[in-house]
Amino acid sequence: MGLLTNLRDSISRVTDGLFAADEPKRIGIYGPPNAGKTTLANRIARDWTGDAVGPESHIPHETRRARRKENVEIERNGRKVTIDIVDTPGVTTKVDYKEFLDHDMDKEDAVRRSREATEGVAEAMHWLREDVDGVIYVLDSTTDPFTQVNTMLIGIIESQDLPALILANKTDLPGSDVQQIANAFPQHETIPLSALEGENMDEVYTKIAEYFG
Amino acid sequence: MPGATPDVDGNDDPADDGVRIDMISGARMEGLTSMEKIRLILDGVRDGNIVILEEGLSPDEESKLIEVTMTEISPDDFTGIEIETYPKPESGNQSFLDKLMGRESTQKLTVIGPANRIETLHKDENLISTLVSRK
Numbered sequence: 149m150g151l152l153t154n155l156r157d158s159i160s161r162v163t164d165g166l167f168a169a170d171e172p173k174r175i176g177i178y179g180p181p182n183a184g185k186t187t188l189a190n191r192i193a194r195d196w197t198g199d200a201v202g203p204e205s206h207i208p209h210e211t212r213r214a215r216r217k218e219n220v221e222i223e224r225n226g227r228k229v230t231i232d233i234v235d236t237p238g239v240t241t242k243v244d245y246k247e248f249l250d251h252d253m254d255k256e257d258a259v260r261r262s263r264e265a266t267e268g269v270a271e272a273m274h275w276l277r278e279d280v281d282g283v284i285y286v287l288d289s290t291t292d293p294f295t296q297v298n299t300m301l302i303g304i305i306e307s308q309d310l311p312a313l314i315l316a317n318k319t320d321l322p323g324s325d326v327q328q329i330a331n332a333f334p335q336h337e338t339i340p341l342s343a344l345e346g347e348n349m350d351e352v353y354t355k356i357a358e359y360f361g
Numbered sequence: 362m363p364g365a366t367p368d369v370d371g372n373d374d375p376a377d378d379g380v381r382i383d384m385i386s387g388a389r390m391e392g393l394t395s396m397e398k399i400r401l402i403l404d405g406v407r408d409g410n411i412v413i414l415e416e417g418l419s420p421d422e423e424s425k426l427i428e429v430t431m432t433e434i435s436p437d438d439f440t441g442i443e444i445e446t447y448p449k450p451e452s453g454n455q456s457f458l459d460k461l462m463g464r465e466s467t468q469k470l471t472v473i474g475p476a477n478r479i480e481t482l483h484k485d486e487n488l489i490s491t492l493v494s495r496k
Contacts, residue, residue, distance in 0.1 A: 241442045
């Protein structure tokens, strides 16, 4: 009886493992506000499924809820990787509704947006601790990467032992400095791209397959 | 505050005359749970104080600090925190055994203050320069 139970448990573990290997990996797209996370999520989703993930905007905190695009199949060098893309709100330690007043919003809209943004950031942190299998960390290559939020988030990702791919976005803009990002996080590979223009996406997909496959 | 001496202007809140800085030792933090540490920090910062931690927080605690901070932000009252750290050299050289045993090295001086009162002027691995404004 005990032998049969052990055998059944062993078979169950093996079959569970097989199914787990087939399940899509949840890949969180993280980074500070306005780094181009949603533009990248939309680029990946459109390239491989034809659909977008969410609206893009130059106004900070346009994405105020984590949004998931399921079963995105990426094929690279004969290898197929299935991922769920989780586009997350830009992480910050402060949100002041007054910043939104500069974007033609009245106080009521600005306060609502800031409240939604804070809820979104809290949700994103929870996803990072509990619900993602890997991280694409997106940085705006025209801005200084040596910020506390970047340092903390990379530290949190490393402490969770999550595979992480760092993308230096906005290489189409003047002032883009990919090397500065590579210098800030030398322990990780940095891939340059312009999610808006679709530049260097081939390498991004190759790395996604390599890191998360 | 019980026992506080009123100021010459009749105001009994000493924070009105300057900026209070709480420097919290590693020993004080050692016995606290993650949420107790976060509460200690946020209670101080929400009172307008600058909190300096001798040994910082673990990555998991930093993650929770951001999450709890977000839940406490409210318009015209609390806009969040400014936080700065620089790592001590040994923090980057954690051994595999330490990671395996959950012995996270968190030794890094950490400065935390209200976002509307503290501004980082310069930061590198050896120096954090901040401007603290009064209310």
